[in-house]
Amino acid sequence: MSEPTKLRWGVLSTAKIGRKQVIPALQKSRLGEVTAIASRDLARAQQAADGLVIGRAYGSYEELLADPAVDAVYNPLPNHLHVPMSIAALEAGKHVLCEKPIALSAAEAEKLLAAGEAHPELKLMEAFMYRFHPQWERVFELIAAGTLGELREVRGWFSYFNDDPQNIRNQSDLGGGALMDIGCYPISMARFVLGREPVGVLARVERDPRFGTDRHAAAVLDFNGGAVATLSCGTQMAPGQGATIAGTAGVLRIEWPFTPPPEDSVRMWLDLDGATEEIVVGACDKYTAQADRFAEAVLNDQPVPTPLADAVANMRVIEAALRSGESGRRVAIG
Numbered sequence: 001m002s003e004p005t006k007l008r009w010g011v012l013s014t015a016k017i018g019r020k021q022v023i024p025a026l027q028k029s030r031l032g033e034v035t036a037i038a039s040r041d042l043a044r045a046q047q048a049a050d051g052l053v054i055g056r057a058y059g060s061y062e063e064l065l066a067d068p069a070v071d072a073v074y075n076p077l078p079n080h081l082h083v084p085m086s087i088a089a090l091e092a093g094k095h096v097l098c099e100k101p102i103a104l105s106a107a108e109a110e111k112l113l114a115a116g117e118a119h120p121e122l123k124l125m126e127a128f129m130y131r132f133h134p135q136w137e138r139v140f141e142l143i144a145a146g147t148l149g150e151l152r153e154v155r156g157w158f159s160y161f162n163d164d165p166q167n168i169r170n171q172s173d174l175g176g177g178a179l180m181d182i183g184c185y186p187i188s189m190a191r192f193v194l195g196r197e198p199v200g201v202l203a204r205v206e207r208d209p210r211f212g213t214d215r216h217a218a219a220v221l222d223f224n225g226g227a228v229a230t231l232s233c234g235t236q237m238a239p240g241q242g243a244t245i246a247g248t249a250g251v252l253r254i255e256w257p258f259t260p261p262p263e264d265s266v267r268m269w270l271d272l273d274g275a276t277e278e279i280v281v282g283a284c285d286k287y288t289a290q291a292d293r294f295a296e297a298v299l300n301d302q303p304v305p306t307p308l309a310d311a312v313a314n315m316r317v318i319e320a321a322l323r324s325g326e327s328g329r330r331v332a333i334g
Contacts, residue, residue: 007295010036010070010094012061012085014048017099018076022127023052025262025287026074031295038064061085065092072123072298075099078168079175083108086124087115095123095298097290101184102126102311104175106319109312116308123297125304126311128188130258132289135266135281139193139245142252147272149249154193154229156186156244158258159237163208169235170211177213179205179318183233185258186243187317190221190229193245197313199224200332205325208236219321222330260286 009026011018011034018037026034034054039045042059049057058064065073065088072095075086079101086098096116103109116124130136142148160182162169169176179187191197203219218232243257250272260266262285270277297304316333324331 005031005299007032007095007291007298008035008069008071009033009074009291010038010064010067010072011054011074011076012038012064012089013075013077014039014044015076018074019048019052022074022076022287022291023054025285026291027052028285028288029291029295031292031299032072036064036067036070061088065089065094070094072097072294074127079180080104080173083112086112090115090119090122090124093122095294097125097127097294099127100188100311101175101180101315101318102308103315104180106312106315109308109315113308113312123294123304124308125294125297125306126308126314127290128185128306129286129290130185130189130260131192131306132293133260133266133281133286134284134289135254135256135260135268136192138268138279138281139252139254142270143193143245147250147270148245148247148252151194151227151245151247153227153246154190154243155231155246156189156229156242156257157232158182158185158241159232159234160239161237162235165211170208170213172212176211177215178233178235179214179217179321181233181235182258183217183219183231183321184314184318185241186229186231186233187219187221187321188314189243189257190223190231191310191314191317194223194227194229196223198222198229198317198333200330201317201320201324202330203321203324204328205322214322214325217321217325219324221317260284262286262288 036056038058045057073089075098198221200222216234221229243254
């Protein structure tokens with residue numbers, strides 16, 4: 001029997017991020033195809049399947065997990081269902097790509113890590129798609145070449161405006177709030193760029209009096225060895241994002257660090273010796289790139305690009321930032 005040449009995906013839920021962004025990207029991938037979609041409402045699943053030209057629709061997640069024609073599951077469910085449904089998928093023999101943030105807590109993320117370790121034949125990864133855009137390859141080329149010198153500070157911010165009480169991002173019991181939804185990106189980026197874990201955090205957190213969720217958070221992460229990260233996120237602010245990587249020799253400014261548009265090239269600016277160079281990186285759908293990298297790991301039985309231990313570490317920082325915001329004091333991490 002010949003080895004499969006494409007990964008057969010099943011999608012849990014008809015969430016907007018899946019319908020509008022990830023599923024079309026999976027359908028464009030070289031190494032994947034979407035064969036099934038599930039919802040707790042069969043009519044909704046069938047409507048999504050018809051609109052996206054997906055062969056099978058299921059009225060429960062369990063039915064999709066029992067489908068032998070599904071190799072891997074994409075899990076874009078609300079945050080509180082990330083871990084239980086990902087564990088259920090592993091136990092059903094499916095590879096899992098799960099949306100960020102991986103869990104509601106570091107302890108819950110560790111349960112998923114343990115479940116993955118109990119199924120070493122299956123691949124499990126958190127879906128931080130930004131890491132797969134080629135602009136980050138260019139960033140690391142500059143860092144490796146010493147162009148920026150010794151890294152001293154990473155800055156990142158991410159914001160949007162959403163005050164809809166029905167939106168899950170504004171529901172604290174479902175894992176809503178700025179740090180969980182978008183603050184996880186600059187935290188991940190700082191750890192990604194500096195290549196190590198922070199040892200402490202001092203944060204300021206403002207909560208919405210109606211929802212109880214954090215609507216704005218700012219933090220300073222201490223990475224020891226002379227490097228820090230200054231980060232902020234907000235869910236009731238004008239939309240925007242940006243990142244800066246500053247070293248002893250140069251500064252790199254990134255226009256679209258987290259959600260670069262798939263159809264357009266993106267820009268970075270390198271400030272070096274009093275001059276500014278614009279760096280342009282061609283268009284890329286980061287979701288398609290992520291899907292192909294994950295599929296390569298499955299089809300070639302290689303490690304996934306980002307092990308789940310990275311997701312657990314990111315959750316530890318998020319939790320520490322929230323504790324610091326409540327106490328107003330520095331919180332150690334680790």
